[in-house]
Amino acid sequence: FESLETPPFEKSENIGSFLANDETNPMSDVFLFKDEKESLTLRYDLSAPLSRFVAQNFRDLVFPYKRYAYGDVFRQEKADSARFRSFTQFDADVIGDVNESQVDAEICNIIADSFLSCGLNKNQFTINISNKKIVQGLLAELKIEEQKQYRVLKSIDKLDRIGSNGVRELLKEGRKDKSGAFTKGCELSDEQVSTILDFLKLKNIKELKSNLKNSLSAEGVQELEELIEVISYGKNMDLIKVDITKIRGLSYYSGFLVETNLNFKAKNTKGKEIEIGSCASGGRYNNLIARFKGADYKGSGMSIGIDRLLYALNQLDNIKVETKQTVLVCLLEQKYIQQYYDISNELRSNGIQSEIYLDKNKNLKKQLQYADRKNIKLAIIG
Secondary structure, rough: OOOOOOOHHHHHHHHOOOOOOOOOOOOHHHOOOEEOOOOOEEEEHHHHHHHHHHHHHHHOOOOEEEEEEEEEEEEOOOOOOOOOOOOEHHHHHHHOOOOHHHHHHHHHHHHHHHHHOOOOOOOOEEEEEEEHHHHHHHHHHHHOOOHHHHHHHHOOOHHHHHHHHHHHHHHOOOOOOOOEEEEEEOOHHHHHHHHHHHHHHOOHHHHHHOOOOOOOHHHHHHHHHHHHHHHOOOOOHHHHHEOOOOOOOOOOOOOEEEEEEEEOOEEOOOOOOOOEEEEEEEEEOOOOOOHOOOOOOOOEEEEEEHHHHHHHHHHHOOOOOOOOOOOEEOOOOHHHHHHHHHHHHHHOOOEEEEEEOOOOOOOOHHHHHHHHHHHOOOEOOO
């Protein structure tokens, strides 16, 4: 994979919106900035900028194009929400018309190898895989109109957080959360809701095959089988689990889905046990680049949530960082200031971090107190 860095801003017309909960405001999930000439949007993920880049530069790229990226993304969350408005992601994607199961398996292996390299063991996380076509086929079979299907999928995606009763409410008239906020429901019939909830109880490919007969669901199940076969060629099969309740909130996913969950709880600042949630997720998006360029360029990728992963590793005390000691050069007499700077320059030229105290009017005691508060363990006094 090769590095790609894209700007934190994109033209709003290029970004569109794939996360919005507010039907009256399709851009409610992003930060918009307008002037008299154009509208700009802070990126909400690293996939849309990648798609725009590929569409603009496809003649110069070697396909399959494999890129990684690292940077902050931005979401217009509510002020009282537990979610961040800005957080850091690490992405890896493969773009090109190649064997999909091989590419999707590569994405799963990147997640597995990354988490293991960060110090987690195989019992501490699970890579859940699914295929969006499976549930889309069911919704079509239930004759749920296309404009309503996205809301149904987003409701199903919340199963881990709000449970089956919460999903039932969202599929029916609506749900009021603990804060009192009301989310309008999908207004499905009792039969449609029961069928969806029964579907979410299916646990493996054998059960999926025996319960789902429509062609789109069957296609999704077949793709899932092909993916599992390729993953089995590697060393990470024991980390993979089929979980059809993993739908993902982004509407541009078209097939393969992946969501990685930690198998242990963490504690918040008040000492209460909490679920950390997904630390890596992604999937296949075969139509996203076509929004920028007429021709389709198949894509698949994943994002690691750096903030969440670091939080978890901190809980386990798994982060080992090599730090360099900083040296404080104390400033005692103004007439020797040239020598103080010579000392600091000598230290820095040898790779030793140093700083000169910046106020000649402070006595030695104050300077050493400053060093102590900054956890600087070494001082040069002369």
